[in-house]
Amino acid sequence: xxxxxxxxxxxxxxxxxxxxxKASGYTFSAYGLxxxxxxxxxxxxxxxxxxxxxxxxxxxxxxxxxxxxxLDHSVNTAYVQINSLRADDTAxxxxxxxxxxxxxxxxxxxxxxxxx
Amino acid sequence: xxxxxxxxxxxxxxxxxITIACTGTSSDVGGYDYVSWYQQHPGxxxxxxxxxxxxxxxxxSNRFSGSKSGxxxxxxxxxxxxxxxxxxxxxIYTSSNTFHVFGTGTKVTVL
Numbered sequence: 001x002x003x004x005x006x007x008x009x010x011x012x013x014x015x016x017x018x019x020x021x022k023a024s025g026y027t028f029s030a031y032g033l034x035x036x037x038x039x040x041x042x043x044x045x046x047x048x049x050x051x052x053x054x055x056x057x058x059x060x061x062x063x064x065x066x067x068x069x070x071l072d073h074s075v076n077t078a079y080v081q082i083n084s085l086r087a088d089d090t091a092x093x094x095x096x097x098x099x100x101x102x103x104x105x106x107x108x109x110x111x112x113x114x115x116x
Numbered sequence: 117x118x119x120x121x122x123x124x125x126x127x128x129x130x131x132x133x134i135t136i137a138c139t140g141t142s143s144d145v146g147g148y149d150y151v152s153w154y155q156q157h158p159g160x161x162x163x164x165x166x167x168x169x170x171x172x173x174x175x176x177s178n179r180f181s182g183s184k185s186g187x188x189x190x191x192x193x194x195x196x197x198x199x200x201x202x203x204x205x206x207x208i209y210t211s212s213n214t215f216h217v218f219g220t221g222t223k224v225t226v227l
Contacts (some may be wrong), residue, residue: 034216036162043119043221044154044162044205058215061117094161102150102209105173107161 001025003095003108010114011085018081019111021095028076029053032098035069035080038110039091049098050078085115120145120206120219127225133194136222138206139187144217146187150209153182153191157202166191193224201226 006020021033034049048059050069057069068081082089093111096104121139128134138145138153145151151169154162164173166182169189179194189208193200206219 036218044156044207044218046207046216046218049215060215096162099164100167103152103164103167103207104154104162105164105167107163110161 001097001106003097003106005093005095005108005111008112008114010116013085013087013115015085015115016081016083017085017113018079019093019113021078021080021108023076023078023097026097028073032101033078034096034098034104036094036096036104037091038094039088042091044094047080047093052078082113085113087115089113090115117144117210117217120208120217122204122206122219122222124220125223125225127227128193128196129227130196130198132196133192134196134224136191136193136204136206136224138189138191138219140189140208140217141187144187144208144210145184145189148208148210149184151182151184151189152207152209153180154205154207155200155202156205162205196224196226198226200224 002024004022009017029052035047037045047063050057066083070079095108097106099105153166156162165176165180169184170182181192183190204222
């Protein structure tokens with residue numbers, strides 16, 4: 001099982017960014033995928049998850065409006081797009097596979113998004 | 117929903133046992149047996165070490181153990197080793213719209 005994320009991004013305030021998470025080694029639609037944010041020197045923050053079977057996203061409080069989760073089943077890839085970027089969006093973004101509906105057993109390597 | 121509360125740091129000496137507490141409420145930790153613990157080394161992705169309060173994934177050392185009492189979950193690391201120096205996060209899954217909440221994180225320092 002592997003989750004491989006796209007590379008670091010440097011964006012200006014107000015721009016958009018799309019981070020990808022390519023899954024391999026398992027049946028993509030059998031496990032949900034969550035997104036987790038970690039600001040510099042800070043803790044983990046759950047952003048929400050996407051049902052990889054139905055494509056239905058669920059956003060945590062604080063991650064509604066500017067954040068969009070999506071899928072491309074043809075390449076077993078999940079995406080998070082962040083619009084109207086702000087300086088406080090600077091963080092490492094992780095995707096993580098949901099296991100047993102309650103925990104995360106595999107994580108991507110993380111994608112650093114810098115807004116400056 | 118607020119983050120679960122963990123001590124900022126816990127020091128320990130090699131070979132010692134340490135325990136990290138994760139405090140929530142009756143609506144999260146106290147109400148569900150879906151507590152997980154993650155280990156994160158600097159610059160690395162988190163790694164699952166405990167799920168379902170007490171279960172270890174395959175390949176995780178049995179020096180790591182989990183428990184829960186009331187609104188507080190705990191992670192115990194026995195026989196502390198230098199490689200255990202890392203940040204540790206608890207998390208809880210609930211059936212509310214928030215679904216998952218992480219703890220504030222604890223830095224374990226091996227003296």
